[in-house]
Amino acid sequence: MSFKYIEHTADMEIIAEGDSMENLFIESARAMYGIILNLLKVEKKITHLIEIETKNKEDLIHDFLDELLFLLETKNMVFSGFDMKIHGNKLRCYCEGEKFDSEKHEEGSLVKAVTYNKLKVWEMDGSFKTNIVFDM
Numbered sequence: 493m494s495f496k497y498i499e500h501t502a503d504m505e506i507i508a509e510g511d512s513m514e515n516l517f518i519e520s521a522r523a524m525y526g527i528i529l530n531l532l533k534v535e536k537k538i539t540h541l542i543e544i545e546t547k548n549k550e551d552l553i554h555d556f557l558d559e560l561l562f563l564l565e566t567k568n569m570v571f572s573g574f575d576m577k578i579h580g581n582k583l584r585c586y587c588e589g590e591k592f593d594s595e596k597h598e599e600g601s602l603v604k605a606v607t608y609n610k611l612k613v614w615e616m617d618g619s620f621k622t623n624i625v626f627d628m
Contacts, residue, residue, distance in 0.1 A: 493611070495523040504603070505610065505625045514576045516613070516620040517553055517583070521574060524557055524606075524626065530598040532607045534572035548611040552581055553622055557606040560587070568592045597611035601628055 495508040506523045510516030523550050525531045553561045562584045572590030605627040613622045 495519050495526075497523070497527075501618075502628055503513065503607070503609070503610060503625050504628055505599070505623065507621065507623050509619055509621050511619055513620050517561045517576060517578065517585075518574045518624055520553060520556050520557060520622055520624060521560055521571070522562065523574070523624075524603060525570060525628075527603055529570060529592070529600055531572055533597050534570050535590050536573045537590040538588070540569065540571070540587045542585045543583065548581060550611050551593070552578070552583055552606075553613055553624070554606050554608065554611060556583055556585070557624070561603060561606065562590060570597065573577055595609070603628060 495506050497504060497506055504527055506574060508519040508523055512518050522531055544552060544555045546555055568591050569589055569594045571587035571589030574585055575584040576583065603626045605624045607627050609625045610623050
C-alpha cells in the first residue's frame with residue numbers, strides 16, 4: 493500500500509496502490525488529505541458514514557474523494573480512519589476524524605476538486621492501482 497505525488501502546473505497527480513480495492517481507496521483518501529493537511533495530527537473523535545453506488549470503479553473513487561472534500565468544505569470535517577467495504581460498484585465507509593483546525597492540522601494546499609482527467613482504476617499483479625488528478 494502506497495502512493496506517490498506527480499507535480500503539475502495547477503494540478504496534483506497521484507498514483508496510489510493497495511492490496512485490495514478498499515485499501516486502494518483508503519490510500520487515495522490519505523494521499524488527498526496529505527496535500528491538504530498533516531494527516532498524522534487528525535484524531536479519531538467522531539464517525540461519519542458514507543454510502544455511494546455508481547456505474548464503475550472510476551466513478552466510485554471519484555465520488556468517494558469528492559464526498560470527503562464536500563465534508564471538509566461544508567462541515568469542516570477531516571478523517572484519518574476508514575473502515576470500508578466495497579461490493580461491485582457500491583461503497584460503504586465509516587470515516588473517523590474530527591473538525592479541521594488549521595493550526596493543529598498544519599494546513600497545506602487547497603484541493604479544489606477531484607478531476608476525471610487521467611482517472612483510472614486497474615488491477616495488476618495482484619495489486620490495485622489508481623491514477624487521480626486533483627485541481628489545486
